[in-house]
Amino acid sequence: MTIxxxxxxxxxxxxxxxxxxxxxATGTLMTFSVFVPDHVPGEKLPVLLYLSGLTCTHANVTExxxxxxxxxxxKVIFVAPDTSxxxxxxxxxxxYDFGKGAGFYVNATQAPWSANFHMxxxxxxxxxxxxxxxxxxxxxxxxxxxGHSMGGHGALxxxxxxxxxxxxxxxxxxxxSPLNCPWGEKALAGYLGPDRAAWREYDACALIDDGARLxxxxxxxxxxxxxxxxxxxxxxxxxxxxxxxxxATIRMQPGYDHSxxxxxxFMADHVAWHAERLSA
Amino acid sequence: MTIxxxxxxxxxxxxxxxxxxxxxATGTLMTFSVFVPDHVPGEKLPVLLYLSGLTCTHANVTExxxxxxxxxxxKVIFVAPDTSxxxxxxxxxxxYDFGKGAGFYVNATQAPWSANFHMxxxxxxxxxxxxxxxxxxxxxxxxxxxGHSMGGHGALxxxxxxxxxxxxxxxxxxxxSPLNCPWGEKALAGYLGPDRAAWREYDACALIDDGARLxxxxxxxxxxxxxxxxxxxxxxxxxxxxxxxxxATIRMQPGYDHSxxxxxxFMADHVAWHAERLSA
Numbered sequence: 077m078t079i080x081x082x083x084x085x086x087x088x089x090x091x092x093x094x095x096x097x098x099x100x101a102t103g104t105l106m107t108f109s110v111f112v113p114d115h116v117p118g119e120k121l122p123v124l125l126y127l128s129g130l131t132c133t134h135a136n137v138t139e140x141x142x143x144x145x146x147x148x149x150x151k152v153i154f155v156a157p158d159t160s161x162x163x164x165x166x167x168x169x170x171x172y173d174f175g176k177g178a179g180f181y182v183n184a185t186q187a188p189w190s191a192n193f194h195m196x197x198x199x200x201x202x203x204x205x206x207x208x209x210x211x212x213x214x215x216x217x218x219x220x221x222x223g224h225s226m227g228g229h230g231a232l233x234x235x236x237x238x239x240x241x242x243x244x245x246x247x248x249x250x251x252x253s254p255l256n257c258p259w260g261e262k263a264l265a266g267y268l269g270p271d272r273a274a275w276r277e278y279d280a281c282a283l284i285d286d287g288a289r290l291x292x293x294x295x296x297x298x299x300x301x302x303x304x305x306x307x308x309x310x311x312x313x314x315x316x317x318x319x320x321x322x323x324a325t326i327r328m329q330p331g332y333d334h335s336x337x338x339x340x341x342f343m344a345d346h347v348a349w350h351a352e353r354l355s356a
Numbered sequence: 357m358t359i360x361x362x363x364x365x366x367x368x369x370x371x372x373x374x375x376x377x378x379x380x381a382t383g384t385l386m387t388f389s390v391f392v393p394d395h396v397p398g399e400k401l402p403v404l405l406y407l408s409g410l411t412c413t414h415a416n417v418t419e420x421x422x423x424x425x426x427x428x429x430x431k432v433i434f435v436a437p438d439t440s441x442x443x444x445x446x447x448x449x450x451x452y453d454f455g456k457g458a459g460f461y462v463n464a465t466q467a468p469w470s471a472n473f474h475m476x477x478x479x480x481x482x483x484x485x486x487x488x489x490x491x492x493x494x495x496x497x498x499x500x501x502x503g504h505s506m507g508g509h510g511a512l513x514x515x516x517x518x519x520x521x522x523x524x525x526x527x528x529x530x531x532x533s534p535l536n537c538p539w540g541e542k543a544l545a546g547y548l549g550p551d552r553a554a555w556r557e558y559d560a561c562a563l564i565d566d567g568a569r570l571x572x573x574x575x576x577x578x579x580x581x582x583x584x585x586x587x588x589x590x591x592x593x594x595x596x597x598x599x600x601x602x603x604a605t606i607r608m609q610p611g612y613d614h615s616x617x618x619x620x621x622f623m624a625d626h627v628a629w630h631a632e633r634l635s636a
Contacts, residue, residue: 086580087617139616142422145624300366336419337367344425 077206082107088144089114094134097206101198102161103191108203109134111144111154112213120215122354123153123207124244124347127199127223127230130259131177133158137224140336146344150351153214157203159226161192173259174266180254181230182278184267193267196278200234200241220244220350224339225303226251226259228295232280232313236288244353246294246346248339249301252313253281259307281316292323294349296342298332357486362387368424369394374414377486381478382441383471388483389414391424391434392493400495402523402634403433403487404627407479407503407510410539411457413438417504422620423627430631433494437483439506441472453539454546460534461510462558464547473547476558480514480521500524500630504619505583506531506539508575512560512593516568524633526574526626528619529581532593533561539587561596572603574629576622578612 082094090113099106115121124147126137134156137143147154160166160179167188169175179195207214221242223231228250235245254260255275264275276282297310304310310326317324332338362374370393379386395401404427406417414436417423427434440446440459447468449455459475487494501522503511508530515525534540535555544555556562577590584590590606597604612618 085613085615085617086578086611086621088621092617139420142425142620144620145422145425298366331366333365335365337365337372340422340424341366341368 077209089148101194101202104161104163108157109138113148113151121153122218123214124220126156127227129225129227142340143343146347180263182267218354222246224248236283244350255279257307284316284320295326298338299330301334357489369428381474381482384441384443388437389418393428393431401433402498403494404500406436407507409505409507420616423623426624426627460543462547498634502526504528516563524630535559537587564596564600575606578618579610581614
């Protein structure tokens with residue numbers, strides 16, 4: 077799978093790249109960013125995937141995430157994909173929370189979304205292959221995953237369905253149970269149809285209740301986040317991991333909101349946490 | 357001088373605020389940002405002013421500068437003003453390098469610019485008063501100044517004209533001699549008229565040649581910066597400080613360009629350098 081280089085810029089002792097490729101999963105041109113710390117020829121580095129939230133592209137975290145300094149220090153490659161297919165031929169919705177910018181990391185089964193909205197396959201299968209084919213220094217056996225909000229939901233559900241593939245899993249202010257919030261109900265009904273049983277594999281709490289397990293988990297959630305009560309409902313994840321007897325560090329951070337001012341504050345902690353678990 | 361709060365957001369163990377005020381220097385509504393690290397009541401913190409470059413507002417460095425983590429660690433307040441007056445009544449130019457977004461930190465003497473373009477007085481006189489009146493924790497006797505590109509030019513020239521007022525001075529990829537580059541010639545001719553003798557107080561190299569001195573100085577400049585050869589000409593500053601026998605650390609950084617990917621890389625170094633010189 078070939079990629080095109082949009083830009084490669086030196087930053088923090090590494091290279092921040094932006095690339096495009098023709099995706100077979102979505103049938104569209106997809107853009108993603110990769111930060112590669114300096115390394116010696118032949119050296120292999122672990123890879124941390126970051127899934128972004130509603131309305132975002134690769135650019136938000138790439139510009140505001142403050143991950144390059146810790147990733148360079150820990151020698152971790154940082155990959156930021158887009159959140160949905162894009163393009164004039166891709167269907168969209170009037171809302172910011174469905175359609176373009178809101179792929180919810182599912183494989184849609186309902187028309188017209190089922191033609192392009194396969195962000196589950198894109199992240200689970202295609203992105204690792206694109207990285208393996210184009211970034212020789214990426215050790216795809218040392219793979220971690222994280223994300224923010226809708227992307228935190230993506231990171232948790234993808235890892236819970238594929239626990240052997242990801243050595244480390246964390247999330248910033250994740251949507252922990254799409255079955256139990258307006259964002260999730262709108263998106264999963266739209267992409268998957270009305271049968272709520274089909275939604276459970278896209279719900280971190282339901283996956284845990286249905287038996288999925290991770291060895292551990294780090295979650296940061298701001299207590300001044302306007303979406304905490306109505307959409308994110310972090311307590312549902314705390315209750316699910318408690319019922320399951322699963323290790324999880326869920327930190328409620330006083331005063332912090334849902335923005336990149338919050339994410340960037342705790343990014344270095346997350347990168348260090350992943351780096352510890354991704355050391356070969 | 358009263359200010360209005362646009363937003364205050366918790367980040368990196370401090371408060372990132374954005375504020376507006378009616379400026380007497382420019383006659384317009386001005387926007388600026390201030391990051392205040394957590395502190396105990398009554399504690400006074402040093403202040404670092406950051407002057408932005410062409411086309412920028414307060415927002416560019418506030419979002420992409422990666423200054424909050426080092427400023428919180430060193431307990432330094434970080435202030436980012438706008439680069440020019442704004443508003444429908446303010447004259448503008450078709451170019452990105454003159455008029456709005458391009459105040460060049462001068463007091464314009466030529467119509468129509470002389471009505472509003474007084475960024476020298478705004479930074480030298482009004483901004484410190486606004487901070488003193490509204491941020492009780494700001495120790496205005498412990499003031500440092502830095503900036504990028506046009507803002508690096510601003511930081512150098514303002515400090516060279518007022519060496520007793522700023523305890524520490526640094527710059528990222530500054531325009532070191534407006535007298536000797538197209539950006540500078542266009543801006544100074546436009547704001548100050550054709551008499552090049554009047555430009556010298558707005559030219560760091562000319563100020564040094566005319567006798568201005570600073571105790572020391574830190575400059576970082578990327579060697580892959582597209583503007584290095586034609587506009588920035590860092591060597592002219594190196595030659596001027598050498599002629600003057602002035603202390604200066606001028607670091608040429610291989611591979612780095614003119615963007616915030618460069619600035620953010622060296623921001624922590626600059627904040628630490630200022631913090632050392634701003635300790636009471």
